[in-house]
Amino acid sequence: MQTAAAVADFRTYPKLCDLADAQVLDDQIRVQWADGRVSPFHHQWLRDNCPCTHCVYSVTREQVLEIVDVDENLSAISARIDQGFLSVQWHGGHHSQYDPGWLRAHAYDEESRAERRAAKPTSRLWDNTFELPIFDYAAVMQDPEALLQWLLALRDSGLTQMRGVPTESGSLAPIAQRISFIRESNFGVLFNVQSKADADSNAYTAFNLPLHSDLPTRELQPGLQFLHCLVNDADGGESIFVDGFAIANALREEDPEAFRALCEIPVEFRNKDRHSDYRRLAPIIALDALGDVAEIRMANFLRGPFETSVAQMPLLYRAYRRFIAMTREARFRLVKRLNPGELWCFDNRRTLHARNAFDPTSGARHFQGCYIDRDELLSRIFVLQR
């Protein structure tokens, strides 16, 4: 009977605790674990999650059953522990059995839910004392464990450097593809960061660029940004980074009213040229469901005119000026020149980046960049951790 284990996933769920008892109640089965925890599971929930090959297509491990096709008052005839599995006989004839590892991982009693919330990865905030995590190109390209360590650093710290990268044009693509496919934008798949006469973005000039996220003009800002240095013989052009989450949290402490204004008043970002016209209205700071800072959207050179009520306009300017002023404070800023064969990879929705002006007459400067979404980062981490 153990062959009928959960097929609705490609993950495995190690058994953390034995099932001890199961009791059929009116609308639920009350499961007791060997460590004393009690997990109620509603009949609907259990029937919905039956992992048998009638309910789940074993090739794709996707559900075929639709719960709406089951009586909404369905109840169990019996529930028992059978060779370690929870075994349920339903009225009407269907039979289900549930792997104890899977069941514990999906239990929704308060203790189980709190345990899972506590196990969620959290951001490690940093300032100008940050010890930059540096990774080796050859190791990341060959060793899945080195790849995983790099991706975890990206997820949790949001800023990494890689060294030993070839300096041929296009070398960036296979590195990004260690994670997954590259996210294209109106600037292409791999974009060349060089000073150009016909620039369609200030990024393609020799100007200084203030601290910003890329493509705040889109509904979903790219999750990861790569910047790969091929040539850097020009004077100036140092890279600057700040942890946008650290700044937002400091603002929250130091000026709660300004913080709230940046969370609540949407700002339009615009990216327009002769061929495209992107506009996106969104607050500069986004919070997650728990109220924690989850995203920063910021690029002064892509910002449209503020639009809010006349009464709120002075507050919005005060808050915006304060945030920008904080990005300029030394306590937050990491300043570093990128050399040929090195690349930056960072969380574009958290880590703001800037560039000092450079002198294009003093020597060549050529970076290549690309984007990958957070979905791909997390998927690769999950697969490597299986």
Next chain:
Amino acid sequence: MQTAAAVADFRTYPKLCDLADAQVLDDQIRVQWADGRVSPFHHQWLRDNCPCTHCVYSVTREQVLEIVDVDENLSAISARIDQGFLSVQWHGGHHSQYDPGWLRAHAYDEESRAERRAAKPTSRLWDNTFELPIFDYAAVMQDPEALLQWLLALRDSGLTQMRGVPTESGSLAPIAQRISFIRESNFGVLFNVQSKADADSNAYTAFNLPLHSDLPTRELQPGLQFLHCLVNDADGGESIFVDGFAIANALREEDPEAFRALCEIPVEFRNKDRHSDYRRLAPIIALDALGDVAEIRMANFLRGPFETSVAQMPLLYRAYRRFIAMTREARFRLVKRLNPGELWCFDNRRTLHARNAFDPTSGARHFQGCYIDRDELLSRIFVLQR
């Protein structure tokens, strides 16, 4: 002096009304228009939006000035109407002038803001009586006006058909590229919808697929989905569509508690195979800032086990069952067989799509699909409307 008109945009802003008067107050300039409207503009706002070539780089039309570099108590020495423009002399020496068309389009008095809100495009809801907007391939490929009409139908109705499309593999790409680049996913750039033995999604079987959005497992579901029919000799496999916004609005009317549950309780969607493991937790119905239904996220076969409190679980099941039951009601459903040389293009975040089971032994069936994001749709509309 008129040569110094707004350069911070590629759009043009026709003059809708003459400037009549400008009066310098403490922290703002009070502009009066010829039609009597009064628009206050704060000094900070006006200085921030100075369109001169010192403040905006004329090639990219992106801002170079950062407002934080201007005194936060900056005020105007004088403001006057000069050859139709608003001309402002600032303390400290800078001079700005503003085009009246641009200024009216960005005024933030209550009347101007309400006018702009009222002019925003709104969704036209539909049911089974919907007169499907059908577009001609040749016209869309050649005529910018036909292209624009198609895109407006997509934006406002969320479901269109195109006919006269070549049936060679890959013919879909240039159609999508009339809008912009194609959004890649883990299923590729163009994906083949065919029954496959080694399917990595139930979409690639001959099963019926219940009404769903594609890639609800991602943070941002694709905006537009294309499905192009190359061959359709198999029995069955009819396409079914419902307007998810219409169903959500009906649910809101008929069962407000269920509606709220689907807006508030997040559900995990999962898309996993041997190479990827996507998980996304989000509510099934998302509202916009004004409380209107803005997005539907739904695919029963990609849904993970519900996780909410024991107390809320019965409500979530009741609401979910009700929503699914509504997608099966005849009043909402459009059922149509797609023929070779035809394609569906629809708003994947609004219009749910389904497929009846087909019999792969009765004949070949081959569709190709791809995605484009809402950002690209809106950008192309804006450029065509310039």
